[in-house]
Amino acid sequence: MNLAQGKRNGVRIIKMHLATMDKFIKPLISIACALFLAGCSSTEKIDYMVVSGSTDEGNDIFATLIEFDGRWSVPAGAMSCCRATAGAMVGVYEQKFPEKVAVEWLDKSENRIYYGEVAINEAGYKLANNLPAYSWVSTGEIEKNITPYLIIGMGETGEIKVWLTNARSERNRIGRVLHELGSGQAQWRENN
Structure with a gap:
């Protein structure tokens, strides 16, 4: 060759x-x-969850918008209590676990309209599907049928917080977890 x-x-x-x-x-x-x-x-559809708004105790606000991913929203309204506790709640079925939330509210004490948007941690979907059980103080019974609660907090100086929890409040429950999934600062304008 x-x-x-x-x-x-x-x-x-x-x-x-x-x-x-x-x-x-x-x-x-x-x-x-x-x-x-x-x-x-990062997220998929979740079968069922509860969405709620909250504010600091004694802070009277009127929420006009709680909208997720620019696609779906929940009814808002008057709120005066309690931080990281599910107040007026809305059940949500078969929605994609949100990646962001847009909010707007009127703070009556300051006569300001706050508005803003917060990104929601992508780990929220996995956390929502793996929330732990809790027990009832009065009976000791363990609650295994866990519903994810997504709580949108609107603070008195414009703070926005997003929490995920396994129970609407700590009242009469042991083992409630509270995960902060996002936070931010709203902008404001005078309420004319």
Whole structure:
């Protein structure tokens, strides 16, 4: 075999190896991309959860907007109590666990309209599906049928908080957990 034939055979062998590798690499890249995209989709639909607004005790507000991902909202209204406790509640079925919430409220004591948007931690969906049981103080009975409560807090100086909990309040319960999923500061304008 002369030098030219050897080079041609070497090039053929390299091309065969590249063709074989190409058969394996393309599917591997496709699988890696699919896994990456699945990982980027941080939330999925949740069967049922309860959404509620809250404010600091004694802070009278009137919430006019609680909207999630610019797609769905819950009725708002008057609130005067209690921080991180589910007050007026709305059951939500078959919605994608939200990635952000937009709120607007009137603080009557300051005559200001607060408005803002907060990103919700992507871990919220997993936490909502794995909330622990709690027990009732009065009976000691363990509550295993856990409903996720998503509480949107609107503070008296414009703070916005998003919490996830396994019970609407601590009252008469042991083992309530409270995860903060997001926070931010609202802007404000005078209420004319």
